[in-house]
Amino acid sequence: MKTKAIPGTFFVVSAFVLAVLALIQLSLMPHAVPALSANALLLVVTTLLACSTRRLCSTLFAVSLAVSAAWLISLPYHALSTAVLALLAMVSVQRLAQASTPAGAVAALLGLWFILFWQILVTGYAVPQVILPAPIDILAALVDSMSLLAGDLVQTVVKSVLIGYLLGCGLGIGVALLIDRVPFLQRGLLPVASLTSTIPLVGVAPIAVMWFGFDWPSKAAVVILVTFFPALVSTLAGLKASGKLEQELMYCYAATPRQRLLMLRLPAALPFIFSALKVNATLALITAIVAEYFGSPTAGLGFRISTESARMHMPVVWSAILVSSLAGSLIYALLVRLDRRVNFWHPSLRGDAAAK
Amino acid sequence: MTINRRLQLHALPVGTVLLAAFILWYLLAFALNASGVIDRVLAPRGPWTSGDLIYASLNASRPLLPAPHQLMVDIWNSITGWPVTSPRTLLLHTWVTASAALTGFAMGVVLGVLLAICIVHSRTLDKALMPWIVASQTIPVLAIAPIVLIILGSVGITGLLPKATIAMYLCFFPVTIATVQGLRSPQKMEMELVYTYAARRLDTFWMVRLPSSLPYLFPAFRVAIASGLVGTMVAELPTGAQAGLGARLLTGSYYGNTLQIWSALVMASLLGLFLTGLVTLTERLVIRQRKGA
Numbered sequence: 001m002k003t004k005a006i007p008g009t010f011f012v013v014s015a016f017v018l019a020v021l022a023l024i025q026l027s028l029m030p031h032a033v034p035a036l037s038a039n040a041l042l043l044v045v046t047t048l049l050a051c052s053t054r055r056l057c058s059t060l061f062a063v064s065l066a067v068s069a070a071w072l073i074s075l076p077y078h079a080l081s082t083a084v085l086a087l088l089a090m091v092s093v094q095r096l097a098q099a100s101t102p103a104g105a106v107a108a109l110l111g112l113w114f115i116l117f118w119q120i121l122v123t124g125y126a127v128p129q130v131i132l133p134a135p136i137d138i139l140a141a142l143v144d145s146m147s148l149l150a151g152d153l154v155q156t157v158v159k160s161v162l163i164g165y166l167l168g169c170g171l172g173i174g175v176a177l178l179i180d181r182v183p184f185l186q187r188g189l190l191p192v193a194s195l196t197s198t199i200p201l202v203g204v205a206p207i208a209v210m211w212f213g214f215d216w217p218s219k220a221a222v223v224i225l226v227t228f229f230p231a232l233v234s235t236l237a238g239l240k241a242s243g244k245l246e247q248e249l250m251y252c253y254a255a256t257p258r259q260r261l262l263m264l265r266l267p268a269a270l271p272f273i274f275s276a277l278k279v280n281a282t283l284a285l286i287t288a289i290v291a292e293y294f295g296s297p298t299a300g301l302g303f304r305i306s307t308e309s310a311r312m313h314m315p316v317v318w319s320a321i322l323v324s325s326l327a328g329s330l331i332y333a334l335l336v337r338l339d340r341r342v343n344f345w346h347p348s349l350r351g352d353a354a355a356k
Numbered sequence: 357m358t359i360n361r362r363l364q365l366h367a368l369p370v371g372t373v374l375l376a377a378f379i380l381w382y383l384l385a386f387a388l389n390a391s392g393v394i395d396r397v398l399a400p401r402g403p404w405t406s407g408d409l410i411y412a413s414l415n416a417s418r419p420l421l422p423a424p425h426q427l428m429v430d431i432w433n434s435i436t437g438w439p440v441t442s443p444r445t446l447l448l449h450t451w452v453t454a455s456a457a458l459t460g461f462a463m464g465v466v467l468g469v470l471l472a473i474c475i476v477h478s479r480t481l482d483k484a485l486m487p488w489i490v491a492s493q494t495i496p497v498l499a500i501a502p503i504v505l506i507i508l509g510s511v512g513i514t515g516l517l518p519k520a521t522i523a524m525y526l527c528f529f530p531v532t533i534a535t536v537q538g539l540r541s542p543q544k545m546e547m548e549l550v551y552t553y554a555a556r557r558l559d560t561f562w563m564v565r566l567p568s569s570l571p572y573l574f575p576a577f578r579v580a581i582a583s584g585l586v587g588t589m590v591a592e593l594p595t596g597a598q599a600g601l602g603a604r605l606l607t608g609s610y611y612g613n614t615l616q617i618w619s620a621l622v623m624a625s626l627l628g629l630f631l632t633g634l635v636t637l638t639e640r641l642v643i644r645q646r647k648g649a
């Protein structure tokens with residue numbers, strides 16, 4: 001009978017060899033920390049547990065791996081033990097990917113391991129904070145400057161981004177609807193609007209600061225400019241997307257142009273509009289942050305990042321980046337959810353739903 | 357389609373829109389500059405006519421919005437007035453930005469394609485990495501520009517590479533996504549055919565996957581080079597870089613030199629068009645060669 005090889009055999013074997021080596025090295029060291037030896041022993045056991053894929057063994061493997069990982073953070077740095085843990089971490093990610101778990105869980109596990117090794121390595125090799133602060137320091141800075149960052153968030157996201165984004169996307173969609181009946185203007189505007197995607201529009205920021213002052217209106221203005229063209233182009237493309245069959249049906253019903261627009265062409269355009277909205281959401285946040293590099297009031301995520309990095313307060317910089325990433329992901333996730341709800345009929349989303 | 361008809365369909369509308377934008381620009385320039393010009397130039401000189409006002413506001417030395425002809429003259433002067441190596445010519449700054457953007461683009465394409473190849477061939481990497489790659493785009497990537505510059509600077513890497521790294525960070529995403537899509541685009545029939553030939557993975561890659569991914573690659577390259585240019589310009593801001601279009605923008609905004617900002621902006625736009633055009637040209641050549649073969 002031929003048995004199927006366990007996934008990641010290479011990793012498991014090398015982890016076992018390294019774990020035994022670590023145990024030997026620690027037992028030879030005169031002043032070794034006893035807890036480190038105990039942890040190395042646990043790592044050997046964990047590696048042995050990884051040799052079987054039975055349910056009980058897998059569960060025990062996961063538990064002992066988690067325990068030794070959590071333990072290793074609090075212990076003094078030991079290169080061999082860390083290497084064993086890294087190999088076992090790879091095994092765990094691989095095992096989870098092989099099982100029929102949703103992709104999010106695997107990615108989350110990878111992210112967790114990434115942060116853990118970031119912590120262990122940065123403290124282990126005493127990397128200066130200026131180069132890379134440890135995750136715990138970033139978290140501490142986040143808690144410390146919570147109120148400061150909350151103010152920045154309001155300044156950048158709620159004022160500049162939200163207002164600019166709504167106005168920019170609204171104007172783009174509105175203009176597209178307005179020139180819907182004027183093919184001459186469409187043919188004239190579309191190439192010009194498409195070309196703007198190759199232009200670094202963020203560069204308008206210093207001019208906007210000059211025209212609209214340091215506060216949020218100048219940032220909102222740049223965001224409007226940046227989000228306007230993608231919204232316009234996608235809406236124009238979407239309005240052409242309805243099928244010929246449906247159009248002929250509307251014609252048979254003697255539908256007026258307005259009815260055709262509201263009942264057929266606008267709904268058909270929604271997937272396109274939503275993809276523009278999603279692209280614009282990230283674009284708007286980036287633009288607002290960059291625009292703040294050119295001058296801003298004493299609040300705002302971009303302001304915080306640029307001033308604190310000039311003062312070498314890197315944990316604060318990283319926590320500002322963390323906040324802006326969270327805000328960006330949150331907005332994006334909301335839009336994806338709305339997209340699913342509105343455009344449930346679209347093939348790309350139907351396939352997605354069927355897969356789940 | 358005859359040339360005449362094509363002219364009517366495309367050139368005429370586009371021309372009209374551009375002309376309208378041009379006229380609007382002049383009107384805006386007049387409206388924005390008029391009050392400042394009255395205060396600073398005309399009022400001290402005594403009585404003035406409306407003709408004077410129009411002339412002065414379209415030729416102000418520090419306009420809120422320079423008129424197009426002023427910009428053209430400024431760019432022309434800065435290109436022809438100085439030798440190419442002088443820091444006063446825009447050509448040098450454009451070259452500094454373009455070289456960093458192109459280096460970053462090349463790095464981004466290599467990284468993006470390599471990542472995509474790994475993701476297509478490994479289920480683990482697909483599940484573990486793909487969500488992070490997508491999530492990395494909801495993160496304001498440019499926010500980390502100052503950090504990357506500091507980290508690389510403290511290791512002793514300065515000059516072109518830090519800027520190229522940031523450009524790379526912006527470039528790799530569209531390339532990865534499109535390449536994954538492209539490498540997976542061969543139909544099941546084709547994959548089964550090469551399977552019956554007992555083709556190795558490498559052969560399958562060269563003969564089936566890579567060719568069918570080409571139509572996906574080039575649009576991604578166009579997006580990538582445009583965002584790489586933005587990345588480079590932003591990377592030039594916090595370093596206090598001496599050269600580059602981003603540095604021109606920053607110094608221009610420090611000294612209130614609007615003409616300098618606008619000329620840098622125009623040059624950046626031209627550079628963006630040029631780089632995208634370059635990618636399109638390569639696409640045409642590659643596709644034509646493949647069709648000929």
